[in-house]
Amino acid sequence: MNTAESSLAKKAFDRLVSNKLSLFGGIYVLLLIVLAIFTPLIAPYDYAYQDLNLGPSGPSAEHLLGTDTLGRDLLTRMMYGSRISLMVGFLATMVALVIGVLWGTIAGFAGGRTDAVMMRIVDVLYGIPFIILIILLMVIFGRNLVLLFMAIGAVEWLTMSRIVRSQVMSLSQQEFVLSAEAMGVSKKDIISRHLIPNAIGPVIVYATLTVPQIMLLEAFLSFLGLGVQAPMSSWGLLIRDGAVSMEEYWWLLIFPSLAFSLTLFSLNFIGDGLRDALDPRTGPN
Amino acid sequence: MISLILRRLGTAIPVLLAVITLTFVMVHSAPGGPFDEEKAVSPEVLVKLNERYNLNEPLVVQYFDYLGNVLQGDFGPSFRYPSRSVTELISIGLPITFELALYAILFALMLGIIAGVISSLRPNTAYDYVPMTIAMAGICIPSIVLGPSLTLIFGIQLNWLPVTGWGDIPGDKVLPTITLGTAYAAYCARLTRGGMLEILNQDFIRTARAKGLSEFRVVVVHALRGGLTPVIAFLGPAMAGLLAGSFVVETIFGIPGLGRFYVEAAFNRDYTMILGTSIFFSCLIISFNLLSDLVAASLNPKLRDQ
Numbered sequence: 001m002n003t004a005e006s007s008l009a010k011k012a013f014d015r016l017v018s019n020k021l022s023l024f025g026g027i028y029v030l031l032l033i034v035l036a037i038f039t040p041l042i043a044p045y046d047y048a049y050q051d052l053n054l055g056p057s058g059p060s061a062e063h064l065l066g067t068d069t070l071g072r073d074l075l076t077r078m079m080y081g082s083r084i085s086l087m088v089g090f091l092a093t094m095v096a097l098v099i100g101v102l103w104g105t106i107a108g109f110a111g112g113r114t115d116a117v118m119m120r121i122v123d124v125l126y127g128i129p130f131i132i133l134i135i136l137l138m139v140i141f142g143r144n145l146v147l148l149f150m151a152i153g154a155v156e157w158l159t160m161s162r163i164v165r166s167q168v169m170s171l172s173q174q175e176f177v178l179s180a181e182a183m184g185v186s187k188k189d190i191i192s193r194h195l196i197p198n199a200i201g202p203v204i205v206y207a208t209l210t211v212p213q214i215m216l217l218e219a220f221l222s223f224l225g226l227g228v229q230a231p232m233s234s235w236g237l238l239i240r241d242g243a244v245s246m247e248e249y250w251w252l253l254i255f256p257s258l259a260f261s262l263t264l265f266s267l268n269f270i271g272d273g274l275r276d277a278l279d280p281r282t283g284p285n
Numbered sequence: 286m287i288s289l290i291l292r293r294l295g296t297a298i299p300v301l302l303a304v305i306t307l308t309f310v311m312v313h314s315a316p317g318g319p320f321d322e323e324k325a326v327s328p329e330v331l332v333k334l335n336e337r338y339n340l341n342e343p344l345v346v347q348y349f350d351y352l353g354n355v356l357q358g359d360f361g362p363s364f365r366y367p368s369r370s371v372t373e374l375i376s377i378g379l380p381i382t383f384e385l386a387l388y389a390i391l392f393a394l395m396l397g398i399i400a401g402v403i404s405s406l407r408p409n410t411a412y413d414y415v416p417m418t419i420a421m422a423g424i425c426i427p428s429i430v431l432g433p434s435l436t437l438i439f440g441i442q443l444n445w446l447p448v449t450g451w452g453d454i455p456g457d458k459v460l461p462t463i464t465l466g467t468a469y470a471a472y473c474a475r476l477t478r479g480g481m482l483e484i485l486n487q488d489f490i491r492t493a494r495a496k497g498l499s500e501f502r503v504v505v506v507h508a509l510r511g512g513l514t515p516v517i518a519f520l521g522p523a524m525a526g527l528l529a530g531s532f533v534v535e536t537i538f539g540i541p542g543l544g545r546f547y548v549e550a551a552f553n554r555d556y557t558m559i560l561g562t563s564i565f566f567s568c569l570i571i572s573f574n575l576l577s578d579l580v581a582a583s584l585n586p587k588l589r590d591q
Contacts, residue, residue, distance in 0.1 A: 128567070129571070220532075224548050247437075
């Protein structure tokens with residue numbers, strides 16, 4: 001990384017941090033990720049452990065956020081749930097990122113008929129109502145987490161590929177790419193050295209905004225009983241359990257709901273902040 | 286315009302065929318037959334059942350039979366409720382889901398457009414920040430949180446509104462409508478604000494003001510027409526989202542609509558029902574996208590030539 005590049009990155013970072021909401025979002029998400037990583041070490045209880053003497057109980061010193069109807073510690077289950085929710089969000093985004101960037105770069109760089117065919121495929125796929133296909137997948141092949149990642153990721157790459165393609169198309173007409181071509185740099189190197197690094201800004205922004213969308217989708221499915229299954233936990237599942245028993249045990253609904261909504265808030269704020277930070281033209285408004 | 290319609294139909298039909306084929310293959314590649322779990326079924330009955338549901342034919346034959354039937358609006362009998370056809374179940378659930386989606390979209394448009402116009406008229410003041418912050422909240426709070434929370438507050442704690450049913454007790458349509466509509470109201474508000482900001486800076490608005498037209502006339506008659514284009518383009522995808530959202534909202538509030546039938550069918554592994562409703566939902570979503578494209582094109586001549 002040369003100095004010009006690093007100072008640009010630094011400016012972008014400064015702009016991002018000066019946006020208070022993004023900063024708050026960033027700290028919250030970072031904290032959440034650290035907690036999720038170390039959950040097996042620091043969780044107060046085991047996620048399936050039932051305190052049978054206690055049953056459902058409100059927040060107390062022993063169980064900070066109370067216990068659920070089976071006497072399981074809510075905080076523990078939320079921590080384990082965050083692992084699943086975050087993992088689905090980030091892994092599926094990675095899948096979408098890889099497919100979308102490759103597809104868009106190749107289409108934009110190749111141009112002509114290859115581009116037309118590739119983008120036509122994207123257009124057709126856009127028309128398919130994927131939520132229905134994902135539900136079908138879950139019904140037919142069992143509630144398999146890996147499959148869930150793959151299915152969601154394979155859906156979310158479409159917009160990504162469009163963004164990357166338009167970036168690449170405008171970049172590949174610029175002089176430094178043309179001169180690299182004239183100098184005989186291989187296509188692979190042009191793509192990996194010149195096109196992808198320069199197209200990365202909007203891609204990062206879109207990826208950040210994709211994470212909450214995917215977490216939402218997972219929560220939707222788990223809420224309907226079609227996603228993560230007990231005794232494992234995810235936020236969608238916890239909210240579902242909370243909704244069932246909220247009449248007597250409000251905390252079972254409120255705490256997971258708060259955690260989940262705050263996460264979605266934070267990720268959206270980070271995305272918005274990044275957009276402003278990486279594109280000085282828009283500015284915060 | 287006609288060439289646009291034809292072009293869009295040209296993509297919609299292959300998509301629809303792809304969806305039908307994909308769902309058909311997926312459902313039929315599911316491990317085990319639909320009657321494997323019923324232990325009480327004797328071999329003779331199984332043969333009869335397979336005959337009744339056409340399961341003995343090769344898959345390709347079944348596929349074309351099914352396709353032919355679907356084109357005539359016949360999705361076959363439900364596996365779970367053999368006395369009822371899937372078409373019948375869809376026709377029971379659909380009006381309710383439609384009503385819910387309609388109320389939700391009306392709620393979203395009303396609230397969203399008003400909020401968006403207010404914030405666009407005085408950008409970067411409190412009139413802008415307050416509605417837009419609320420809109421951000423509306424986008425970030427998912428329906429699976431909003432629905433149960435509203436139920437807890439207005440249904441259980443305050444006891445103002447009924448929390449289940451649809452059309453049984455007065456007021457039972459309020460909470461589902463708000464739950465389903467809030468996120469879309471928020472999107473509408475943001476889109477209206479963006480669209481209006483762009484239009485309000487243009488020359489013809491200044492001309493209209495210079496002519497001495499009332500501010501109301503300038504905003505509502507002149508600016509809103511162009512300012513709402515993004516909202517209209519959003520309506521198609523929004524309808525698709527609303528239908529998917531109805532799965533959750535109908536489950537939360539116990540509404541006997543198509544969304545809940547779909548989720549129940551998914552649970553019961555009622556394969557013909559899943560297949561039928563999936564295809565039906567897909568048709569709806571694709572049609573709405575088509576419709577909103579056409580409306581957007583008729584409002585904005587530039588889009589027609591693309």
